[in-house]
Amino acid sequence: MKKSHENKYAIYLLTDELLHIIYKKDHCIDLKAAQLIVRDRMTLQNGREMPVLCDIREVRRVNKPARDYLALEGSQWVKALAFLIDPPVTDVISSIYLWTHAQSVPTRSFAKKSEALAFLKSIK
Amino acid sequence: MPNNDDFRVKRIQRMLLEMARGNFFYSLEPTHKNDNVASLVVMLNMVNEEIRASFIHQGFANAHNTPQCIIQLSFLMDTYGTIEMVTNSTCSLLSTLPKEIIGKPITDFMTEGSQKVWAKKMVKHLKRERSETVQFLEFISKDGLLLGKDCHISVFRSLDGSGQKILLDTVFFSKGEPFGTELPKKTLKVTKGIKEPKVTLTPEDIEMIRDVHDMIINNLDRDLPLLKDLALQMGTNEYKLKYGFKQLYGTTIFRFLTHERLRKTKTLIQHSNLSLKEIAHLTGFKSAAHFSRAFRDKYGKSPSDLRG
8 A cells, every 4th residue: 555645844655664754845844834744644644553754854944843743742653763864964953853852752863764764664 | 145154153153142141032044055064053043942942941950030031022114014113122132223224124124934924914914904913923133143933913003094003023031131231120030939949959850850751751641650659760759859840840740741641632633533532541541531621621622622
């Protein structure tokens, strides 16, 4: 089963094993954006808990209310989370996010997609 | 606009200076670049936001009783958005002189994104006789620092309909004295009801309490152990855990737990097909009734109202 979806801020690709979210360029992720991103993700998953690969390489700004929202309200139905980053900017974004917000699911950042996928696969 | 490293580093220094003075309301304009300077800009903005947020409640620095200065940003404009009058603190916030502001369109001091929002929204508001709205807008100071905040925008009109004015108004909170050296006239105490610190917290205590905080967040669906047992497990006593948590996070452990659980339920109500009973169970509430009551207390309407 493969499904895809697109909104203003991200592209979603859903397979049997995982959900791949690619954040688009040129958007400041504020609370409204974060709520929309989470809403569409949850609609797509329809109650299924799954690993998520989150490609944030084009992201340049996620503000504090959005970060707080994504960390708690926005982390439901996520079994494990891998950020795909492109140092140095998105490396810093993911590091501060992980450092300042408690994670209820295994979460790590990777510069290589293959390593990110391997990590997600290793979490049962 | 020059965008070499020298210029960007100067902006970073300017921002750090403002932070050193206790002004955490500025930010730096992000770029599309992906280099080390850009990563520092991103980091500074994010750290700045985290520090700013920690002053809302007592914060990690035990900032209770710290006077917080209110700095007002305020413009009086005609219906075209041309600035007619400003306050002194507005000029200080933007690092400009009154003569550099008055007579200019307000959009001259906004970021591109805010200019668009302004152009779109104001047409609508000016059509009404009187209107008030809150809108997030970002201003740029002369030093190139960004000031973003929800602004109150009010449209005034005289009785005979002969004239309209726009007032744009917002406030910023500062840790230090805002500008100049005189004592701030208006101070706001962030702490309610706590006169003296109940317990003295060492850095280790703060670390321990933050661990408790993270532990609660990571186990929202599970029952909290008795505070006595939790304290023992963390190598402290119940008194320190209880009052230390309140000092750091401005709420009790149980209220905090309920609050965080409710945040989760809200998304589940909105975006899942789960029954309210299932949601209550999943998020750690004892019963659907308890969940409904807590939800109504917090959000002013019942879970079923929200689902509609």
